Amino acid sequence: GLSKIRGVGGGLFRGGDLYDGISHLHVVIDPPRDGFFGVLRPEPVSLSPPSWVPTEISSYNAFGWDIETTFNNIGKIVSRFGGEGQFEKFIDRSFQRPFDWDIREVLISKVTGNYVSLHRNEEPAGWSSSARADGLEFEDSESIALILDTLKTKLHNKGCRWTTIAGQKVCQLPRPRKAKPGQRQVQPHLWQTGRWLIFSDSISFMEEIIRTNRGTGQRLLDDDDYALVVAEIDRQLDGDHPFLVSFRRDAEQLRFVYDTLKSKGMNREFWGGKNNKRLGNEMASLLSRQTLPNFDLLSRYFFVSGIYGADEPGGVHLGAITLRPF
Numbered sequence: 001g002l003s004k005i006r007g008v009g010g011g012l013f014r015g016g017d018l019y020d021g022i023s024h025l026h027v028v029i030d031p032p033r034d035g036f037f038g039v040l041r042p043e044p045v046s047l048s049p050p051s052w053v054p055t056e057i058s059s060y061n062a063f064g065w066d067i068e069t070t071f072n073n074i075g076k077i078v079s080r081f082g083g084e085g086q087f088e089k090f091i092d093r094s095f096q097r098p099f100d101w102d103i104r105e106v107l108i109s110k111v112t113g114n115y116v117s118l119h120r121n122e123e124p125a126g127w128s129s130s131a132r133a134d135g136l137e138f139e140d141s142e143s144i145a146l147i148l149d150t151l152k153t154k155l156h157n158k159g160c161r162w163t164t165i166a167g168q169k170v171c172q173l174p175r176p177r178k179a180k181p182g183q184r185q186v187q188p189h190l191w192q193t194g195r196w197l198i199f200s201d202s203i204s205f206m207e208e209i210i211r212t213n214r215g216t217g218q219r220l221l222d223d224d225d226y227a228l229v230v231a232e233i234d235r236q237l238d239g240d241h242p243f244l245v246s247f248r249r250d251a252e253q254l255r256f257v258y259d260t261l262k263s264k265g266m267n268r269e270f271w272g273g274k275n276n277k278r279l280g281n282e283m284a285s286l287l288s289r290q291t292l293p294n295f296d297l298l299s300r301y302f303f304v305s306g307i308y309g310a311d312e313p314g315g316v317h318l319g320a321i322t323l324r325p326f
Contacts, residue, residue, distance in 0.1 A: 004030040004037060020322040029315040038073035041066035042243030042311045043113050047230045048221060052193050052213035055223040058252040061117045064243045071108050099154050110143040111136060120205060125259035128183045131202035133209060137195055144192045166207045229306040232321050237310055244309030251302040258295050
């Protein structure tokens with residue numbers, strides 16, 4: 001089905017009073033969208049983030065997708081290349097037997113197709129410092145309660161249990177192995193907020209989301225920087241409805257890289273390396289001898305950016321904007 005791509009084109013613009021850069025990419029796809037393109041089923045997503053999303057993040061991503069159609073078309077592709085019935089066997093082995101689930105009934109038919117992903121950086125600085133939270137919206141709250149109860153029952157012997165954090169009842173998932181010194185400990189949890197099933201691998205991030213949902217934390221929905229980016233995305237779309245909306249605090253994302261390069265753990269674990277590579281040792285030595293300037297001196301040159309995607313009758317339109325610091 002890849003032969004249906006009839007053309008790819010775009011443009012890149014730089015400079016101006018408001019923008020630091022704008023880019024567009026158009027992929028022309030011949031109808032009908034079957035075969036490989038049968039799994040690409042974008043649906044419109046709101047430009048407004050859910051009310052539980054806090055403003056203290058480094059990035060926010062929202063997707064809209066027709067999950068049921070995508071799921072069915074994946075089954076067709078797997079059956080075509082893997083053999084008839086292979087997809088059903090995989091579903092039975094992965095979901096039906098372990099959880100007693102009919103995944104089509106319990107999950108696929110119950111989700112709206114709205115999915116959001118959040119990231120923020122936490123101490124200590126390093127490759128593991130990026131904490132995440134993911135939310136999947138359902139048609140009704142009862143479906144989420146059924147999933148959480150099933151996980152508690154089926155995974156109880158593997159470390160899955162109910163607990164209360166910040167006054168919220170949450171499902172604590174089996175914790176990965178203990179983090180090494182100087183690394184962030186991953187602590188995965190699942191919980192329900194209205195019609196959203198939310199996952200996070202950080203307790204502090206989870207607490208911030210819970211506070212925001214209760215109205216005691218600052219919401220991304222009310223953030224001026226987010227409003228500015230979304231207004232420009234809406235203007236670029238010119239009436240089209242996006243299936244992808246992404247907001248990024250460029251300074252915070254660069255700060256993560258900057259602090260990671262300066263961290264002792266980075267020098268020891270990455271540049272030094274277990275194999276005592278010459279280049280790695282030289283880089284570690286260089287960073288230990290040189291004092292990098294305070295990041296606040298650099299952050300003034302970075303602001304916020306956004307990415308969007310829109311489904312069009314003739315294909316897909318992707319775009320990105322980077323705003324100039326005031």
